[in-house]
Amino acid sequence: xxxxxxxxxxxxxxxxxxxxxxxxxxxxxxxxxxxxxxxxxxxxxxxxxxxxxxxxxxxxxxxxxxxxxxxxxxxxxxxxxxxxxxxxxxxxxxxxxxxxxxxxxxxxxxxxxxxxxxxxxxxxxxxxxxxxxxxxxxxxxxxxxxxxxxxxxxxxxxxxxxxxxxxxxxxxxxxxxxxxxxxxxxxxxxxxxxxxxxxxxxxxxxxxxxxxxxxxxxxxxxxxxxxxxxxxxxxxxxxxxxxxxxxxxxxxxxxxxxxxxxxxxxxxxxxxxxxxxxxxxxxxxxxxxxxxxxxxxxxxxxxxxxxxxxxxxxxxxxxxxxxxxxxxx
Numbered sequence: 001x002x003x004x005x006x007x008x009x010x011x012x013x014x015x016x017x018x019x020x021x022x023x024x025x026x027x028x029x030x031x032x033x034x035x036x037x038x039x040x041x042x043x044x045x046x047x048x049x050x051x052x053x054x055x056x057x058x059x060x061x062x063x064x065x066x067x068x069x070x071x072x073x074x075x076x077x078x079x080x081x082x083x084x085x086x087x088x089x090x091x092x093x094x095x096x097x098x099x100x101x102x103x104x105x106x107x108x109x110x111x112x113x114x115x116x117x118x119x120x121x122x123x124x125x126x127x128x129x130x131x132x133x134x135x136x137x138x139x140x141x142x143x144x145x146x147x148x149x150x151x152x153x154x155x156x157x158x159x160x161x162x163x164x165x166x167x168x169x170x171x172x173x174x175x176x177x178x179x180x181x182x183x184x185x186x187x188x189x190x191x192x193x194x195x196x197x198x199x200x201x202x203x204x205x206x207x208x209x210x211x212x213x214x215x216x217x218x219x220x221x222x223x224x225x226x227x228x229x230x231x232x233x234x235x236x237x238x239x240x241x242x243x244x245x246x247x248x249x250x251x252x253x254x255x256x257x258x259x260x261x262x263x264x265x266x267x268x269x270x271x272x273x274x275x276x277x278x279x280x281x282x283x284x285x286x287x288x289x290x291x292x293x294x295x296x297x298x299x300x301x302x303x304x305x306x307x308x309x310x311x312x313x314x315x316x317x318x319x320x321x322x323x324x325x326x327x328x329x
Contacts, residue, residue, distance in 0.1 A: 038063070041184045044087055046095035046103045047074040048301045049163035050118060052311045053176045054094055057194045061187045062180070065090075067103060074099060074300045079106040087112055092183050094118065094176060099160040114183055121175030122168045124158040127229030127239075161298060165230035166209065166315070170202040205315060209235050212319050217327030220266035222259055222291075224273045224282045227298035237326075238266070242281050251281060256288070263289050270325035272296035275305040294321050 040063040045051035047068035054064045067083055068074045079102045087093060087110040095103050096118040107115060162168045177195030181188040213235045221228075226241030240262060242251045251259075262268065270292045273282035279293070286293045295307060297314050307317035 041180070042089065042091040043180075044090035044093045046093075046100060047077075049169070049299060049311070050094045050096060053173055053198075054092075054180075056198045057173065057177050057180055057191055059190070059194055061184060061190060067106075068100070068301060070301055071303045072301065077102050079103065084110060090114070092116060092179065094179075096160050096162075098124075098158055114179075116176060116179045118162070118172045118175070119158070119160065122162055122171040124160065124162065125229070125233075126157065127159040127226065159226075159229050161227040162230055163299060163311075164228055164315075165234045166202045166206040167234060168230055170199045170206075173198050173202065201312065205312060206234075208316070209319055212323055212328065213237065213326070215329040216323070217329065218267045218269070219326065220262070220268050221296070221322065221325055222263065222268055222271045222285070223296055224271075224279070225298055227274075227300075228296065237322075240268075242271075242285060256281075256285060259285060260289050263291060267327075269327070270294050270321075272321070272325070274298055275303060292325075294325060296321060 041058060041061055043054045043058060043062050043064045045054050045064055045066045047066060048070075051064055051066045054062060058064065065086065067079065067087075068077050077100050084106050087106055090112060092114045093107060093110075093112050094116045095107060097104055098119060162172065173195060177191050177198075180191045184191070209231075219236060220238040220240060222240045222242065224242045226239060228237075228239045231237070232239040240259060242255070242259065268291065271282045271286045271289075272294055273279035274297055275295060282293050285291070296318055297307060299311060299314050299318075302308075302310065302314070306314055307321075308314035
């Protein structure tokens with residue numbers, strides 16, 4: 001059942017960071033004054049992971065709004081005329097292309113010049129229902145399977161869930177920091193300092209996951225939403241999704257039967273579901289196979305149901321749940 005992702009060739013990180021910075025217009029030196037009335041840089045983020053970066057890097061120098069309100073499933077977001085107008089008034093728009101089609105369309109039609117597309121700041125990959133790649137090495141995505149087997153999957157489309165890999169999220173953070181520095185040069189030193197601090201925290205989180213998932217009884221986990229391909233690759237796990245990258249897609253009877261067999265073969269104990277989508281399929285599969293259910297949060301939004309108040313807290317809750325499910329030694 002293991003599969004290998006095909007890498008989508010994109011620009012190198014250095015070039016992407018430079019592109020993000022130079023994409024901001026020459027008028028950026030006065031962006032703060034032209035934006036929020038309090039003199040702060042007005043940043044519009046498409047959804048929570050982008051909002052979190054803007055807040056952590058911008059801190060007191062930015063005013064951050066988000067198009068996706070807490071509790072709204074980002075994939076299903078519909079943009080209102082008011083939000084489209086807000087986009088046009090923002091000093092900087094931060095989004096992740098391909099995740100939210102409505103946002104992609106609104107950004108393209110808004111005429112906004114200061115746009116940062118997080119998808120250009122790291123390498124995007126194509127993931128199937130499984131996220132494991134035997135060829136993955138620390139610090140870089142694998143270009144191919146080291147064991148000689150063909151793990152490719154026929155599903156097309158780039159997987160946008162890069163923020164669930166702390167290493168790749170740190171790459172995006174660097175690009176966002178460079179963009180804010182260019183957009184508001186008066187506070188460039190602060191943006192640089194805040195970016196460095198955030199990248200260090202993400203590096204520590206990466207180490208926690210690496211050490212915490214190094215020795216487990218099983219490497220396979222089943223989840224309703226195939227959002228964890230990057231995380232699986234980074235830490236040598238095998239994601240088996242009930243549905244694809246769309247959390248609302250319905251699995252076929254054949255897929256459900258396949259997962260029942262796989263659960264027995266790979267010593268799977270838990271079926272994971274998320275807080276922003278239905279848990280019906282997870283509970284159905286768990287009931288049919290005698291498995292437990294638990295939460296694995298794709299961090300597309302923070303609500304009162306989230307297992308933490310911010311990115312780091314929820315990611316650490318995810319780590320604990322994975323350790324419990326996989327039998328951490």
